Amino acid sequence: MKLATWNVNSLTVRLPQVLDWLQANxxxxxxLQELKLTDDKFPHxxxxxxxxTAQCFGQKTYNGVALISRTPALDVVKNIPGFDDDMARVxxxxxxxxxxxxxxxxxxxTLPLSNKGLRVIGAYFPNGQEPGSDKFEYKMAWLDGLRxxxxxxxxxxxxxxxxGDFNITFDDADVWDPEGxxxxxxxxxxxxxxxxxxxxxxxxxxxxxxxxxxxxxxxWDYRDMAFRRNRGLRIDHILVSRALKPLVSACQIDKTPRxxxxxxDHAPVVLSLDTP
Numbered sequence: 001m002k003l004a005t006w007n008v009n010s011l012t013v014r015l016p017q018v019l020d021w022l023q024a025n026x027x028x029x030x031x032l033q034e035l036k037l038t039d040d041k042f043p044h045x046x047x048x049x050x051x052x053t054a055q056c057f058g059q060k061t062y063n064g065v066a067l068i069s070r071t072p073a074l075d076v077v078k079n080i081p082g083f084d085d086d087m088a089r090v091x092x093x094x095x096x097x098x099x100x101x102x103x104x105x106x107x108x109x110t111l112p113l114s115n116k117g118l119r120v121i122g123a124y125f126p127n128g129q130e131p132g133s134d135k136f137e138y139k140m141a142w143l144d145g146l147r148x149x150x151x152x153x154x155x156x157x158x159x160x161x162x163x164g165d166f167n168i169t170f171d172d173a174d175v176w177d178p179e180g181x182x183x184x185x186x187x188x189x190x191x192x193x194x195x196x197x198x199x200x201x202x203x204x205x206x207x208x209x210x211x212x213x214x215x216x217x218x219x220w221d222y223r224d225m226a227f228r229r230n231r232g233l234r235i236d237h238i239l240v241s242r243a244l245k246p247l248v249s250a251c252q253i254d255k256t257p258r259x260x261x262x263x264x265d266h267a268p269v270v271l272s273l274d275t276p
Contacts, residue, residue, distance in 0.1 A: 001028050001097070001118075001272070001273045001275040002025075002026075002027040002028055002029075002270060002271065002272050002273070003027060003028060003029045003030070003031075003120065003161060003163065003238070003270070003271045003273070004025070004027045004029070004030045004031070004163075004254075004268050004269060004270045004271065005030070005031040005032075005033070005122065005163040005164050005165070005236055005237075005238060005268065005269050006018070006021075006030065006031070006032055006033070006236075006257075006264070006266060006267075006268040006269075007032075007033040007034050007124070007164075007165040007219075007236060007264060007265075007266035008032055008033070008034060008035070008264045008266075009034045009036070009264040009265055009266065010034065010035075010036040010037075010264075011032065011035045011036065011037055011042075011043070011064075011066075012036065012037055012041070013262065014262075014263075014264055015043055015046060017257055017260055017263070017264075018030075018032070018068075019046060019047075019050055021254075021257055021268065022050055022052065022068070023050065025254070025268075025270065026051075026070075027270065028069060028070050028071075028095070029067060029068070029069045029070075029073075029095060029120055030052075030067070030068040030069070030268075031065070031066070031067055031068075031091075031120065031122030031123075031163050031164055032065060032066040032067075032068060032122070033064075033065050033122070033123075033124035033164050033165045034062070034063065034064060034124060034165070035056065035058050035059070035063075035064030035065065035066060035088075036059075036060075036061060036062060036063075036064055037058050037060070037064060038058045038059065038060050039056055039057070039058040041058070042054065042056040042058055042066070047068055051070065052068050052069060052070060053068075053069055053070075053071070053072045053073070054066055054067070054068050054069075055067045055069075055073045055076050055091060055093055056091070057078045057079070057088045057090075057091045058088060059087065059088035062087075063087050063088045063089055063124060064088050064124075065088060065089060065090060065091045065122050065123070065124050065164070066091065066122070067091055067093050067120060067122055069093070069095060071095060071096060073093025073094065073095065073120075074093060074094045074095070075092075075093065075094045076091065076092065076093045077090075077091070077092045077093075078090065078091055078092075080142075080145045080146055080149050081149060082145065082148070082149060083141075083142065083145030083146075083149070085142065085145075087126075089123060089124045089125070089126070089142075090121065090122070090123045090124075090146075091121075091122050092119065092120065092121045092122070092153075093119075093120055094117050094118065094119050094120070094157070095117070095118045095120060096117070096118070097117060097118035097159055097275055097276075117157065117159060118159050118160075118161065118244075119153065119156075119157035119159060119160045119161070120160075120161050120163070121150075121153070121160065121161065121162045121163070121164075122163060122164050123146070123162065123163070123164035123165075123166075124164055124165050125139070125142070125143070125164065125165060125166045125167045125168065126138055126139040126142050126167065127139070127167050127185065128167065128185050128186075128191070129185065130184075130185050131183065131184075131185065131188050131190070136185075139167075139191070140190060140194070143191075143194040143197075144194075146198070147194070147197055147198060147201065150162065150198065150201055150203075151201055154201060154202060154241060157241075158241060158242075158243040159241060159243050159244050160203075160240075160241040160243075160244070161238060161239070161240055161241070161244065161271070162198070162203065162238075162239040163237065163238040163239070163269070163271070164236070164237075165219075165235060165236050165266060166195065166235055166236065166237045167185075167186055167191075167235050168186055168191040168192060168194070168195045168235060169186050169187050169192070169233055169234060169235060170192065170195060170196075170205060170208075170234070170237075171192070173214075173234075174217070174233060174234035174235070175187055175233055175234075176215065176217065176230065176231040176232055176233065177231070186233055186235055198239060199239070202241060202242040203239040203240065203241060203242075204239065204240050204242070204245050204248075205237060205238075205239060206237075206238045206239065206240050206248050206251035206271050207234070207237065207238065207251045207252075207253070207269065209245070209248055209251065210250065210251060215230055215232075216234060216253055217230065217232030217233055217234050217253070218232070218233070218234050218235060218236035218253050218266055218267050218269055219232055219233050219234075219235050219236065219265055219266050219267070220232040220233075220258065220265060221265065222265055227258055227259075234253075236253075236266055236267070236269050237269070238251060238269055238271045240271070244273065247273045247274050247275060248271065248272070248273060248274075249272045249273065249274045250270075250271070250272040251269065251270070251271050251272070252269070252270050253267050253268070253269050253270075254267055254268045254269070254270055255267050
């Protein structure tokens with residue numbers, strides 16, 4: 001089973017690229033961020049023709065998330081329950097894990113949400129703008145809300161994947177210029193504390209479960225030939241629960257789409273699970 005996350009930075013602009021990527025990389029679940037469109041504009045038919053279903057949580061101009069999947073997402077939840085937020089940042093759904101796929105079903109009772117069910121949370125973490133700003137304070141509060149909710153989700157869904165654009169680096173290895181960016185957004189101690197607090201819930205950074213090339217990044221600025229010079233950040237992550245960790249067989253960043261004409265500034269991250 002394969003899952004992936006990709007901040008597409010406007011699905012309207014990059015729908016053809018997403019469809020081409022899915023054809024070349026037929027993952028089972030793809031979490032998208034920064035749709036930048038409303039639900040009524042979501043291209044359900046285009047994904048259906050490609051063999052996928054979609055659950056979306058859109059927003060005009062900014063934000064917006066979706067789960068694209070081969071089997072319908074069940075028990076879908078939008079945003080963080082218990083955290084008041086008018087931004088479309090989180091979408092969650094359940095999928096079969098090691099069982100016969102649920103074909104064209106919207107009946108939530110057909111999917112066992114026990115140890116055999118897979119819970120996928122796709123998230124677009126707040127950027128935060130800069131330390132000390134109102135947007136940074138919002139990011140801190142949002143991360144508190146996320147962690148409190150995930151603590152409960154893991155009790156109900158032990159097979160859980162949290163993936164998306166986290167807008168946080170784990171450490172200096174995720175930064176092309178650690179000294180130059182120290183204490184700047186994505187690299188502050190406060191943000192990294194929250195990221196490690198998520199790990200402390202029993203989650204693991206799937207990318208770091210395997211040897212990776214040095215300077216492995218998932219985002220590069222459009223300016224100053226940053227991609228060509230590999231001046232990037234690793235801010236797109238896939239965290240897996242303790243129960244899923246033994247099933248993880250690979251986690252890689254696919255830089256190929258970043259070479260497209262008019263690409264997203266992010267690259268997909270792909271997780272492989274050895275399911276029964």
